[in-house]
Amino acid sequence: MILWRLRYVYRAIATNRDTLSDCQTVHWYNQRAEDSENRIKELKLDFGGGTLPCSDFNANALYFLISALSYNLFALMRQLLPGELAQHRAITIRWRLYGMAAKVVKTGRQLFVKLAERHRMLLEQVLIALKAFEPPPI
Template identity: 35%
Template sequence: MHTSKTVQAKISTWQAQGLYLFFSPPYYSEMNPIELEWQHPRRLIMKAEWLPKGANPRFVLTNLTADAQQVYDSVYVQRGADSEHPIKKLKLGLQAERLSCSRFDANQFRLLLAQAAYLLMITLRQAAQGTALATAQVSQLRSALVKVAARVRVSCRRVFVELAAFCPFSASMQLIAQRLSTPLPL
């Protein structure tokens, strides 16, 4: 792993102090990168920390002029969080990575179904505002609202969904169903 002398010195200090047994607070620094032919000057932001698995140095090349910690925490990490978290929720919560069919068309259809399920989960979470499920992860929503034992009775005019006497989220489910049954304004 390539690290700078500054980061290596900080990691050596942590090892000498015995901090490798524990977490360490993040250390932020910056340096001028090797002179390359760029039209504008660049900064190399460094973050070093000690995690349970060992040293964890990170580097960001930027032209932003803010403080090193602010650039790393507010810009770099946040940018990744905005794009990576929905992908992670889609893959882990709805098994969107299960694309094991031998045909492209079948895998594309599976991914399309996973995306439709994710949109359904977002709609359920929005309808669950003000309940215990308002901030639930996709897997929690599936367990609480979709994978629930119920008896369904169909009459000529209505569909009845009867839950068990003890259903932990029955009040939330009733509220969500009521909110979703009202038509959206045009």
Template identity: 60%
Template sequence: NQWQPLVDKKGKAIDGQATFRMRHFMGNNGKVFDLVVQRSSVTGQVELDLELDSNNSTQAPEQITSGQYIYRSIATNLETLSDSKVIHFYNQRGEDSENRIKELKNDFGARQMPCGDFNANALYFDICSLSYNLFALMRQILPLEFANKRAKYVRNRFYAIAAKVLQHGRQVIVKCQAQYYDLLTQVLNNIKAFKPLLS
């Protein structure tokens, strides 16, 4: 009777799903934390009886099982969030990770290691990861049209812009085609306004 309905991000209850929160600890001197349990009803499951009756071997009987649940629990210290928000936060932790791994492998050379030496491969993979992280940082200061684009798109649409950098007096002048002027201006302004998260 203490189950609460799981609500989506708009506050609407999700059918067949509920949550329950309790305090938990592990070991004799374990630190107490919250355990959010999510219960999802499993309806429409079909069970097949494969032991066919010899008198009627043309059709296997079917039985619909209802009232069953799948449970999962999430250990958390986010005490200020509701159960539903904890579950949504947890679900987002792996959001889009497969696409990022695909980018790392296909766009930054991490698909295959260069040799059989573990340390050399570890260094190579670190360089691939660093390259990807620098690209992800660069993508944050690019206009919104580049926000979810892969390296190949950014390379063809931005990095490959032909321009000439001139120094005249105490000014640095970038000359490019007129169609790229607004894009380069916006990127340069974003770079000037960018503040790294360093103390």
């Protein structure tokens, strides 16, 4: 005869969010790390934060800070991208935006960049968004 032992797990959520109902508080608590795991994965896989270059702690700390800075700059740039690219990871944007097939043609004293029509429209959207960006005052 097998006796089933019932185990209870008790959890408590301490919060100062008085405006939320109990159900809303539990939902907020369950969603608190929704994007952080994806951000950590993106930092590790797309920006080299997963492997450290050497055994020196200070050098590794500097390397990781540079990786984090490049991720934060990319996250800022991603906010300026058109809606079709704004939710993609760095690898996808690298292939779709940075890796566009183009031909640079020099005629006389002028340079032309020849692109496919869909690439040209995307590049124009990105350039317009970058020109319209005003950094916050320091």
